Amino acid sequence: MKKILLVAVLAVSTLFSADHVIDQKGKTFIPHEITVAVGDTLTFKNSDPFAHNAYTDDEANEFDIGMQSPGTNASVTIKAAGTFSVECAIHPNMLLEVTAK
Numbered sequence: 169m170k171k172i173l174l175v176a177v178l179a180v181s182t183l184f185s186a187d188h189v190i191d192q193k194g195k196t197f198i199p200h201e202i203t204v205a206v207g208d209t210l211t212f213k214n215s216d217p218f219a220h221n222a223y224t225d226d227e228a229n230e231f232d233i234g235m236q237s238p239g240t241n242a243s244v245t246i247k248a249a250g251t252f253s254v255e256c257a258i259h260p261n262m263l264l265e266v267t268a269k
């Protein structure tokens with residue numbers, strides 16, 4: 169019974185999870201700050217004619233999408249609540265502040 173309940177909860181949370189598109193344009197994350205829910209996804213969309221990257225050192229949400237070619241998308245799932253910064257390894261001035269609830 170517990171297992172069935174867990175599956176149901178997971179199914180519902182998947183249904184209601186949202187995808188947030190973060191544009192990478194002019195060496196800027198647009199928007200540069202965002203509030204999301206745990207389970208949501210961030211999709212990084214490279215609109216510049218050169219490569220970008222997105223990574224965070226946040227322990228609970230650690231990710232690194234690697235070298236992202238122009239015109240491509242890359243998605244990550246938010247795993248834990250908290251506030252953390254996302255940066256581009258290629259352009260150190262690019263900054264995205266994420267609040268996950």
Ligand SMILES: [Cu+2]
Nearest residue numbers: 220221256259
């Ligand atoms: Cu970049």
